[in-house]
Amino acid sequence: MNNDKWLKGVFKDVQKGLEHELHRASSGVEHAPTKGDIHEDSWIEVLRNYLPNRYGINKGIVIDSKGNKSDQIDIVIFDPQYTPMLLIQQGHKYIPAEAVYAVFECKPTFNKEYLEYAGEKSRSVRSLIRTSVSIATASGTIPPKTPHNIICGILAAKCDWAEGVKSESFNKNLPTTTNCLLDIGCSLEGGAFVSENKGIEKHQSDTNLMYFLFTLLAKLQSLGTVAAIDWKAYANILRES
Template structure:
C-alpha cells in the first residue's frame, strides 16, 4: 500500500512541478512553489513530531547557517527563536536534517548545495544533554539536463575543500536517480553520515522508485537520529539577549570555591588574602602611593602574589611584573627583609641600605612613569 501511495505521489509531484514551471516565470516564486510541492508530499508521509519549514539555523555562539529550503526539526521540544511569515530561525540542537530543493540540478546548483549544507554542519551543538546525532543534508531536484555521472563529478569537485563529515548525505534527481554514499568495505551498504570510509555511488531508477528510496533513506535517518534540548541560556547570553552577571555578597562568598581564568583555576581563599590590603592596593592603583606604601604592600602580599601567579601559570614564579617592568622575586624579598628591619629599628649595614635605597628608587620611578 505504501509503495502504491508513494508511486502515485511521485507522478503527482511531476505534474505539479510541470504546471508551476509553465505558469510561473518569476524565479523566486518558482523556488517557493517547488519547495511547497515537496513539503506537501513530505507532510503526508512523515510523522507530525517532525516539523518542516524553511529558514536559518543558529548555534549558541551566535553563528548562523545560510538560508535553508527545508529544515526538519523537533516540533515537540524545540523553540523557534524567530518565527516570521517567510522564514524561521531554529537552534541547531533541534535539527535532524535539512533539504535543498532544486528545479533542475546542475554544477552551479550543486556548489550552492554544498556550501549551504556545510554551513549547517559547521554549527556547534551545545545541548543540555549530549545525545545529538550529526545533522544530515539531503538534496532533492525534480530534474537535470546533466547525467548523474557528471553530477557526481561536479559533487566531488565541489567537495574538494570540505571536510568529509560535512558532505551531503543523499542527492535525489526525481526523473534520473540518486547519488549516495556507500561504505568502502563491501561497496554495498548506503551510509547516511559520510566519513573517510565512504565513497559516492549512483542509483538509477524510475521517478516512482527514486522518490520511494529518497523517502525511505530520509525516514531511516530520522528514525535513527537523536536531537537534544538546546541550552537557551547560552543562546541568550551569546546573542546579547540577556546579560547575566553574578553578584555574591562578601559575607556569603564560599572560601572553598574558585574562579576560572585562562584555562586554570584561582582559589577564592587566595584572592581574599590578596584583597585584605585592598585600601593600600587601591592607593597604589590610583597613583597616590609613595615608596614606603609600595614596600609595605609587597611585604604583606608578595608570597600571596607569587602563589597566585604559580597557580595560574602552573610553573614556579621567579619574577613578577610590576607596572610594566620585570623584577626578580629574590631581589624583592631581600628589599622587604631590609624594609622590615628598618621599620623595627634594627641596625642595617651600609651595603644593604644602599641596595634597598637603589631598589626602592628604581621601583618608585617605574611606578610614577605609569601615571
C-alpha cells in the same frame, strides 16, 4: 493483483503527481522567486505527508547560541517538541541548530552549479555550534549526547545529465568535503542517491521519489532524538555587556 505490484503502482502515482506539480510551477510561473517558492512548497507538502509527525518541516534560517546563522534554507527538518523555533521575524523562521535533523536545497535540476550551491548551504548549517546538556529522568541523569551529523541533501525535478545520478559527471561534481557533503538527494527524472558507509548508493526508476523517502526515513531513524539544548547558552545572549 500481486500486493507488491499494487503498492509499486501507488508509489508511481504519487511521483507522477509531484512531477506534474513541479512542471506546472516551472512552466506556469515566470517570476523566479515565486517559482522557487512553489518548488519548495511542493516538496515540503510531500515530506509532511510522509514523515512522522514528530518532525517539523519548514523553510528557515538555522542559528546557534553564539548568534551565528546559516543561509536561508529551503527545507529544514527539525525537532518541534523539545527545541521549537525561537522566533519568526519579517517572515523568516529561526530554528536552533540543536533542533535540526536535516536540511535540503530545492532546485529545478541537478547540475554542477546547483550541487555546489547545495554543498555551500550545507556548510553554512554544519559550521554552527550546537550545545548539549544532561537530562534528569526518573531513572537518573542521562549525560550530554554528542550532537549527530546533520543530514544534508538536494531535491529537484530534473537532471542535466542524460544518465542521471549514474553519470560520471554527477560523481565528479557531487561535493565530498566534510561540511559540504550531500548525504542524500532526489531528482524525480534523474534518480536518487544516498551516502552509506560503503559508499554512494544510487537508484533510477519510475519510483525515485519513494526510494528517496524510504532511505531518508532510515537515516532519520538512525539519528534517534536530538541532543538536549542548553537554553542558558541562548539566555547569555541577552546579558548586558
